[in-house]
Amino acid sequence: MEILAYVALLGLxxxxxxxxxxxxxxxxxxxxxxxxxxxxxAAARRASGVAGGPVTMSFDLTHQEVALQIAGRTPDRASYxxxxxxxxxxxxxxxxxxxxxxxxxxxxFGGRGQSDTYGLEFYDQRRGEARWLxxxxxxxxxxALRNRSAMKGVFDALSRRxxx
Numbered sequence: 316m317e318i319l320a321y322v323a324l325l326g327l328x329x330x331x332x333x334x335x336x337x338x339x340x341x342x343x344x345x346x347x348x349x350x351x352x353x354x355x356x357a358a359a360r361r362a363s364g365v366a367g368g369p370v371t372m373s374f375d376l377t378h379q380e381v382a383l384q385i386a387g388r389t390p391d392r393a394s395y396x397x398x399x400x401x402x403x404x405x406x407x408x409x410x411x412x413x414x415x416x417x418x419x420x421x422x423x424f425g426g427r428g429q430s431d432t433y434g435l436e437f438y439d440q441r442r443g444e445a446r447w448l449x450x451x452x453x454x455x456x457x458x459a460l461r462n463r464s465a466m467k468g469v470f471d472a473l474s475r476r477x478x479x
Contacts, residue, residue: 344400345439345446349457351397352435352448355383356455358395360428370424374408374435376417402441409434409466412474429453432473434466 355372363370368386375382382396399405408420411431424430432452438445447460449469460466 344403348399348403353457356450359383359424360455363424363426363428372422374405374420376405376415379405402439404438404440405435406438407436409470412470
């Protein structure tokens with residue numbers, strides 16, 4: 316039993332090294348976007364508890380930007396936005412089971428920092444590769460997924476769970 320636990324631990328460590336080296340090879344732009352999104356998601360979750368009104372994060376697939384709007388703030392501090400680096404394109408977004416390919420995908424944050432689970436598909440034009448990022452609605456934990464069907468599978472499972 317101890318040997319099995321040891322082998323499992325080594326497997327987890329090897330996976331962590333592989334993921335870390337993959338991020339280095341994918342370049343700074345992808346890592347920077349993931350870092351900014353993690354910060355923005357955390358800021359939205361914190362703000363939702365004290366804003367006294369709605370907090371939303373909008374992914375604009377047409378103009379390739381993300382914006383955070385916090386109610387109750389003065390107009391010059393009402394939002395934070397950033398554009399994706401030139402080599403990345405936001406191809407699709409999934410929010411609460413809805414798949415958005417044009418226009419805005421809007422994530423709404425509740426008073427305790429919760430949101431719908433959402434997913435993003437980026438395409439790195441320089442590398443010719445797609446990347447999928449899943450964000451858990453309850454915690455904001457981000458996970459990289461292997462492909463579009465994995466992302467679709469998560470949202471299919473979530474919608475089935477909501478129907479039960």
